Amino acid sequence: MPHYLLSVHGVEGQVREPMTEEDMRRSHERLDGIEQEMKASGMWVFSGRLHEADTATVVRTAGGQTMTTDGPFTESKDHLGGFYIIRADDLDAALAVAAQVTAAIDTPIEVRPFAATSEE
């Protein structure tokens, strides 16, 4: 079955209206509910939220030598903040999940198909 990456991007320096504790709790509850549903239907593969982009480290090879530098890798202002990996029948099924998540967190989501996956 095709796999999709649902990624949530944060824009550096973008000030968002701070959520009240109540809003936060409700948002988490909704996400939990969505994840439960995804697990029950077998769509859920993995999900996670990342630390801030400046916690990243980049490793590359230069002239046969390993070189480690501070991250993030991309110089752009928006960074991956979290993601889901899901199984879905087709793009519309993946978009339906993305629509639920975006409504719960009020942030746009990019849906992108995997070209190949390897699983246990």
Add this chain to the structure above:
Amino acid sequence: MRCRRSTRWLWTGGRSRGLPPNPGGWITTTARNRALDRLRRQTRERRLLGEAALVTGVGDPLPEAEAVPDDRLRLIFTCCHPALAPETQIALTLRLLGGLSTEQAARCFLVAAPAMAQRLVRAKRKIKAARIPYRIPADHELPDRLPPVLAVVYPIYTTGLSGQEQPVLCREAIRLARVLGALMPDESEVAGLLALLLIESRRAARTRPDGGLVLLGQQDRGRWDRHLIEEGHGIVRRCLARDRPGPYQLQAAINAVHADAPTAADTDWPQIVTLYCHLYRLAPTPVVALNRAIAIAEVRGPIVGLALVDRLEAELDQYYPFHAARAELLRRLDRRGEAAAAYRRAAALAPPGPERDFLQRQPAQV
């Protein structure tokens, strides 16, 4: 005064008077099935659907919820999936549903054939890679999915009006709108789109046999296809009875008022102004504002019209109909030098075709 008696197209916000409240049953199942049989018989179409099947992998079993077994409708929803860019949606629809060759599609968009081929290859790759499904969306998805489909059908029609592929594109657009209308009879805007295209079929009289442009005022109204126009009027009346106006229905109503006038001089311009005001409330775009200004000029004179048109300069400076409208109003005001300059500007911006030929001849005649 035929036009006043037979057209009460106005949506005044309240109930429309004198119209039978019978929105349903205007396209019967029989008619729909006949149309679909005809579509299926065409072998060229079969080949294209075969090509589409390769792209969309329709070899897979389809979900049970498929209420309407129509390949073409499924295909148009695939071609117009919002995951594809709008210009790609139109190109794919023309290629896979309209049966245009890549070269013909390229000519419609004034791009080189290799660029069009590449655009189509990328789109097909995305459909395959992302698994854009080949199915009719569920009811709750339609508010998101139907507008791009409607937004593709109308430009196919208008592209057809000015290019070499005219008969193919106009016929195809009407056919697509019919299929959509038959399968979604409860969507007022689908009906509105079909009515708009049917009534606009009068625009075939815009070109002379040699390809030259004939303005609305000088057209031989006997050349209009009354049969199609009548069908369009019938749909507009039903839309009125249903009273859920939208941009396509209002444009259809505007065209209905034009088509209903026995001669250009009989046109009920005040009614057209009212309809454009309504349209502007739903779709406040500069192009709608321009058309409204042109209609207002017919009611209140070229001075008022020109003042309204000039206000749109910043937004429409690169849009040739803006300069053509200014030129016409300036000519009526006898400001010949400015009129000639505006015609030249319009001609420089217009795409090649009968309209540009017409605009190029004007400066010498004002």
